[in-house]
Amino acid sequence: MSFISDGLERLRALLLRGRQEREMAEELRFHVDREAAERIRAGDTPESARRAALLAFGGVEQYKESVRDARGVRLLEELGADLRYALRGLRRNPGFTATAVLVLGLGLGATTAVFSVMRAVVLAHLPYPDPDQLVIVVEKNSPTNIWSISTADATAIREQQRSFEAWGVISRDEAALSGTGHPERIAVARASAGYFKAVGVPVARGRLIEPRDEGQDAPPVAIVTNALAERILGGADNALGRAITLDGVSHTVVGVLPPGRDELGGARAPVWPALKLRAPVRRGPFWLRGFGRLKQGVTLEMAATDLAAISRSILPLWSDFPDSLAKLTPISLRERLVGQARGQVGLFAGAVLLVLLLAITNVATLVLVRASAREPEVAVRVMLGAGRGRIARLLVTENIMVTLAAAAAGLLLASFGLKLAVSQLPNLPRIQNATLDWRAVTFALVAALLSGILVSLSPVAALSSRRGIGADARRAGTGRRTNAVRSALVTAEFALALPLLVRAGLLINSFVRLSRVDPGFDPEGLVAVGVALPQARYPDAPEIQRFWQQAEQRLTGIPGVMAFGLASDIPPDLSGNNDNFNLVDHPVPAGQSEPASPWYYVTSGYFGALGVSLLDGRLFTVADSGNGPPAVVVSRTWANKYFPKERPVGRQLIQGGCYACPRTTIVGVVGDIKNLGLATPDEAVYGPVTQSNSRSMNLVVRTSASTPATFRALREAVRALDTELPLQESTIVDRFDDSLTDPRRWTAVLGAFAAVGMALAALGVFGLMSYVVRQRRREIGVRLALGAQPGTVTKLIVARGMRYALLGSGIGLVMTLALTRRLGTLLFGVSPKDAPTIAVTASLLLGVALVACWLPGRRAARILPLEAISTE
Amino acid sequence: VPPESSELLQGTLEMLVLKALSLTPMHGWGIGRRIDQLSHEAFQVQQGSLYPALQRMLRKGWITSEWRVTENNRRARYYLLTRAGRRQLDAETAAWARASAAVNGILKVRTADGAP
Numbered sequence: 001m002s003f004i005s006d007g008l009e010r011l012r013a014l015l016l017r018g019r020q021e022r023e024m025a026e027e028l029r030f031h032v033d034r035e036a037a038e039r040i041r042a043g044d045t046p047e048s049a050r051r052a053a054l055l056a057f058g059g060v061e062q063y064k065e066s067v068r069d070a071r072g073v074r075l076l077e078e079l080g081a082d083l084r085y086a087l088r089g090l091r092r093n094p095g096f097t098a099t100a101v102l103v104l105g106l107g108l109g110a111t112t113a114v115f116s117v118m119r120a121v122v123l124a125h126l127p128y129p130d131p132d133q134l135v136i137v138v139e140k141n142s143p144t145n146i147w148s149i150s151t152a153d154a155t156a157i158r159e160q161q162r163s164f165e166a167w168g169v170i171s172r173d174e175a176a177l178s179g180t181g182h183p184e185r186i187a188v189a190r191a192s193a194g195y196f197k198a199v200g201v202p203v204a205r206g207r208l209i210e211p212r213d214e215g216q217d218a219p220p221v222a223i224v225t226n227a228l229a230e231r232i233l234g235g236a237d238n239a240l241g242r243a244i245t246l247d248g249v250s251h252t253v254v255g256v257l258p259p260g261r262d263e264l265g266g267a268r269a270p271v272w273p274a275l276k277l278r279a280p281v282r283r284g285p286f287w288l289r290g291f292g293r294l295k296q297g298v299t300l301e302m303a304a305t306d307l308a309a310i311s312r313s314i315l316p317l318w319s320d321f322p323d324s325l326a327k328l329t330p331i332s333l334r335e336r337l338v339g340q341a342r343g344q345v346g347l348f349a350g351a352v353l354l355v356l357l358l359a360i361t362n363v364a365t366l367v368l369v370r371a372s373a374r375e376p377e378v379a380v381r382v383m384l385g386a387g388r389g390r391i392a393r394l395l396v397t398e399n400i401m402v403t404l405a406a407a408a409a410g411l412l413l414a415s416f417g418l419k420l421a422v423s424q425l426p427n428l429p430r431i432q433n434a435t436l437d438w439r440a441v442t443f444a445l446v447a448a449l450l451s452g453i454l455v456s457l458s459p460v461a462a463l464s465s466r467r468g469i470g471a472d473a474r475r476a477g478t479g480r481r482t483n484a485v486r487s488a489l490v491t492a493e494f495a496l497a498l499p500l501l502v503r504a505g506l507l508i509n510s511f512v513r514l515s516r517v518d519p520g521f522d523p524e525g526l527v528a529v530g531v532a533l534p535q536a537r538y539p540d541a542p543e544i545q546r547f548w549q550q551a552e553q554r555l556t557g558i559p560g561v562m563a564f565g566l567a568s569d570i571p572p573d574l575s576g577n578n579d580n581f582n583l584v585d586h587p588v589p590a591g592q593s594e595p596a597s598p599w600y601y602v603t604s605g606y607f608g609a610l611g612v613s614l615l616d617g618r619l620f621t622v623a624d625s626g627n628g629p630p631a632v633v634v635s636r637t638w639a640n641k642y643f644p645k646e647r648p649v650g651r652q653l654i655q656g657g658c659y660a661c662p663r664t665t666i667v668g669v670v671g672d673i674k675n676l677g678l679a680t681p682d683e684a685v686y687g688p689v690t691q692s693n694s695r696s697m698n699l700v701v702r703t704s705a706s707t708p709a710t711f712r713a714l715r716e717a718v719r720a721l722d723t724e725l726p727l728q729e730s731t732i733v734d735r736f737d738d739s740l741t742d743p744r745r746w747t748a749v750l751g752a753f754a755a756v757g758m759a760l761a762a763l764g765v766f767g768l769m770s771y772v773v774r775q776r777r778r779e780i781g782v783r784l785a786l787g788a789q790p791g792t793v794t795k796l797i798v799a800r801g802m803r804y805a806l807l808g809s810g811i812g813l814v815m816t817l818a819l820t821r822r823l824g825t826l827l828f829g830v831s832p833k834d835a836p837t838i839a840v841t842a843s844l845l846l847g848v849a850l851v852a853c854w855l856p857g858r859r860a861a862r863i864l865p866l867e868a869i870s871t872e
Numbered sequence: 873v874p875p876e877s878s879e880l881l882q883g884t885l886e887m888l889v890l891k892a893l894s895l896t897p898m899h900g901w902g903i904g905r906r907i908d909q910l911s912h913e914a915f916q917v918q919q920g921s922l923y924p925a926l927q928r929m930l931r932k933g934w935i936t937s938e939w940r941v942t943e944n945n946r947r948a949r950y951y952l953l954t955r956a957g958r959r960q961l962d963a964e965t966a967a968w969a970r971a972s973a974a975v976n977g978i979l980k981v982r983t984a985d986g987a988p
Binding site for chain 2 (some may be wrong): 023026027028030031032033035
């Protein structure tokens with residue numbers, strides 16, 4: 001049992017440390033008093049009795065230590081003492097403590113927040129079984145030209161593939177949902193049975209889409225999300241067997257997805273109807289996304305070889321698509337979902353890591369200043385016999401306490417920062433999942449501990465290399481070595497700050513350019529209403545054309561409307577509707593890929609509404625009817641690209657690979673507009689609405705009336721024709737603003753990082769030079785006394801500080817130029833090595849450094865010689 | 873002090889403390905004093921080494937301590953023998969008796985041989 005009492009006694013000793021120390025002192029006092037009393041009784045004088053009593057006892061402190069040793073808690077006690085000592089030291093220096101905690105807390109907080117975002121967006125587990133077996137299949141004929149696959153492709157893959165355990169296709173679309181209250185437009189993802197099988201997610205209720213649902217005569221069925229079932233079908237329990245009407249076709253709900261699940265294989269939609277494919281009559285159109293689950297042991301390369309063979313085998317079967325370079329290509333789902341976000345988040349992560357490094361460097365210089373201010377204290381301790389190991393441990397304890405406090409502050413900041421990121425960057429995939437979980441907390445704590453050790457390195461190194469303690473003890477703080485370390489740290493700060501600033505500068509520059517892009521028309525006063533016609537009531541060309549014609553007529557006479565037209569897509573149309581073509585006069589060589597362009601269907605009035613001018617030829621007329629020869633109008637950029645030396649009007653092209661169709665004639669050239677968003681080129685082809693039979697159009701009007709009044713009038717105009725059509729209202733100004741939201745936010749965040757980085761670097765050089773001035777006070781005083789000009793003294797200090805700033809910035813510049821790879825895709829109209837941006841940001845940094853050096857320099861010049869020399 | 877002799881010394885000191893406390897609870901100074909008396913001043917207990925020994929014995933559970941008021945109205949820490957301490961004292965007394973009997977035996981034999 002003795003080990004229990006031993007343990008208890010040790011525990012008691014540890015818990016009751018303070019009391020035990022007091023009791024020990026009291027016991028000792030009693031002993032000495034009693035001994036002295038005894039000796040007095042024997043005839044000694046009080047003073048000599050006391051001295052003799054102490055002597056008989058032996059060394060009092062030695063005694064205390066050996067009692068403490070006997071209590072067996074020495075190591076723990078020392079740690080406790082270190083902690084108490086450190087706390088006391090930190091409390092005595094609230095300025096240092098607050099600065100260090102704040103600076104490091106900022107760095108740790110930002111790093112933790114970005115780390116959490118990165119984990120959710122880039123590193124997260126995709127919510128499917130064996131997600132790394134999932135691939136998307138696309139058509140690809142060059143590294144950058146990738147498009148969907150066709151019915152013919154999908155059928156061939158289904159029949160010939162040997163790589164997939166499950167294979168399916170999906171078509172994403174919008175549909176009018178009616179029959180359950182107010183009509184609305186929703187996203188639908190029509191998917192084959194194989195798609196659900198490949199994704200591998202079961203339904204919560206009912207069943208998945210099955211092969212029998214894919215037949216042309218099979219009753220239309222659909223799967224819905226739990227959220228949609230809750231919203232309009234009275235809950236998941238009541239949804240099965242209910243009917244929902246999509247574009248006028250009634251679908252029976254056969255399954256409900258698990259709660260919270262509205263994304264399958266990277267597609268997000270509330271309704272998933274069964275996809276019914278007709279047998280292909282030509283190779284195109286390309287409208288499907290292929291989706292497969294690789295068999296175990298089949299790599300992406302093996303699947304690519306398999307699919308390439310299928311591409312070769314079907315090429316000769318379809319004369320309308322002669323592109324021998326086009327290959328069916330598998331892309332890993334993870335790559336597809338994460339690819340672009342990785343670039344953005346990577347830039348972020350790089351920037352935030354620079355900020356953290358800057359923060360650590362800054363705190364390291366602070367710690368060094370404190371260490372040199374404490375040199376006398378440390379020297380005295382060493383002389384009194386404190387071990388160097390013990391002192392080093394003390395320093396590290398103190399710094400780790402600071403960094404842990406910073407970690408706490410950082411976690412607090414991170415939780416705010418994360419909330420901000422989730423609300424401000426909603427377009428990053430899966431960012432809603434970003435939380436500050438235990439991994440982030442661990443990350444912050446480990447980062448804090450590492451920072452604590454890192455910032456302790458230089459003072460501890462200074463400690464162990466110290467020689468001749470005694471000589472130094474009084475005139476402390478003159479260690480050349482410490483200064484060398486600090487100078488190196490300050491140089492490093494500038495080397496870290498410059499890349500940060502340049503990146504922010506490039507993004508700001510890019511953003512300004514982007515927001516100054518001329519869209520080619522005045523978006524002010526343009527109002528659009530999107531209309532989609534259900535197939536059931538508008539099955540063919542006559543009904544569709546009649547509706548669009550009547551709709552356009554109804555727009556005349558609306559108060560305030562100055563011009564109006566119809567367009568299949570309106571700027572900035574981020575989805576992009578492309579078609580391929582071949583010029584009759586300049587065909588691509590046999591077997592080569594045909595060029596493709598954004599392709600829109602509009603009425604002539606649309607150009608008038610936008611204010612786009614006709615540069616050559618004509619706009620559409622009644623001659624360009626559904627029965628007439630196909631006609632298109634092209635944009636100026638398109639004309640210059642494909643007919644650089646000739647007049648394009650009157651030339652002909654083969655559209656969409658349909659060599660059997662009548663040739664399409666270019667009838668006019670119009671001015672450029674930014675159809676695809678501000679960052680894209682202006683190439684565009686416009687066909688007349690009369691030749692498209694598209695069931696989805698936008699009514700576009702330029703109005704001087706208020707937006708709500710115009711929406712109301714447009715709604716009434718459409719309702720007069722059909723009361724059941726869901727409408728989508730927007731203004732072009734809002735659409736452009738939305739398209740700038742993300743770049744604006746990325747730029748703002750990186751700008752904030754850069755500002756923090758610059759402030760830290762400036763603080764670093766300011767601190768160093770202030771310290772140098774304090775250190776050389778005497779010397780400067782003597783110089784001034786001997787007649788040196790105050791200006792010369794300032795110059796001396798500034799020159800010394802700027803040496804580090806310049807050297808650091810130079811190193812930073814080399815790093816900046818070496819690390820521009822990922823940045824290119826995030827920039828618009830600016831090269832990652834844009835010289836003016838680099839020059840401006842470097843000047844800004846050096847300018848701030850100059851101010852940071854000049855302040856202590858001026859203080860140096862104002863030193864009063866006499867006072868400086870006489871005080872030591 | 874070389875470690876092997878300190879081991880012996882330490883054990884001996886603890887035994888003497890146990891013996892002193894077996895008569896009545898005492899404070900540290902009193903224990904030192906009592907050992908001096910009991911040994912007729914043959915052992916000079918280094919006063920500073922007494923307290924670490926008391927701490928060790930507290931940890932081993934042989935003694936406990938409590939604060940009492942002395943005859944002169946001063947607070948002092950008194951040490952008391954526990955049952956474990958009493959068993960330890962018995963064991964050590966027996967061990968000591970065996971050891972000293974053995975040593976005495978050896979010494980007698982050597983005396984019988986006529987050695988000095």
